[in-house]
Amino acid sequence: xxxxxxxxxxxxxxxxxxxxxxxxxxxxxxxxxxxxxxxxxxxxxxxxxxxxxxxxxxxxxxxxxxxxxxxxxxxxxxxxxxxxxxxxxxxxxxxxxxxxxxxxxxxxxxxxx
Amino acid sequence: xxxxxxxxxxxxxxxxxxxxxxxxxxxxxxxxxxxxxxxxxxxxxxxxxxxxxxxxxxxxxxxxxxxxxxxxxxxxxxxxxxxxxxxxxxxxxxxxxxxxxxxxxxxxxxxxxxx
Numbered sequence: 001x002x003x004x005x006x007x008x009x010x011x012x013x014x015x016x017x018x019x020x021x022x023x024x025x026x027x028x029x030x031x032x033x034x035x036x037x038x039x040x041x042x043x044x045x046x047x048x049x050x051x052x053x054x055x056x057x058x059x060x061x062x063x064x065x066x067x068x069x070x071x072x073x074x075x076x077x078x079x080x081x082x083x084x085x086x087x088x089x090x091x092x093x094x095x096x097x098x099x100x101x102x103x104x105x106x107x108x109x110x111x112x113x
Numbered sequence: 114x115x116x117x118x119x120x121x122x123x124x125x126x127x128x129x130x131x132x133x134x135x136x137x138x139x140x141x142x143x144x145x146x147x148x149x150x151x152x153x154x155x156x157x158x159x160x161x162x163x164x165x166x167x168x169x170x171x172x173x174x175x176x177x178x179x180x181x182x183x184x185x186x187x188x189x190x191x192x193x194x195x196x197x198x199x200x201x202x203x204x205x206x207x208x209x210x211x212x213x214x215x216x217x218x219x220x221x222x223x224x225x226x227x228x
Contacts, residue, residue, distance in 0.1 A: 004155075043204060043221040100171075
């Protein structure tokens, strides 16, 4: 079955601390992997994506993610979190011959000053 | 360069009424996707359309829900005889082609509340 698991429903960090959001996927073909961010009441904005090549991908707003095929993971990281990063983060998987994205249930990030 | 436009942003309906949600894709994009986000959940795929064609509706409920993407005008997601369980955020995304190497751009969503 195709699925995305984000095991952390809610994470709280202090401003300036490092961040890692976990994402595990199950997919029958070569996965295309995405991280989106959703601010309250807003749509989704793409942070970064992985299709092939270098397994460490850089995104916007200082985020990066690492694809680990052996662990079926695509964790999102940021070395120093800013208060404006507080939002909901969604991991998603798709593929070359499919049209839909499969989303995880999201991780809500709270940032304390 | 306008992104994906959705209207209305908020829609309130009473049980039994019809809801019509509109999506104008990014200019030049001919592929439209609809997703539904229930409270405290991730997005779930509903339907994928190209101009005048439904390509994949595997995520659409079998009854009351329909979608179209006419040759001219926006894509429409229509929900007939709404029930409280239809309350959700409905997101539209568009892309220039089916290949997911091309990003799906998301609109701001329509938040449907059924009283």
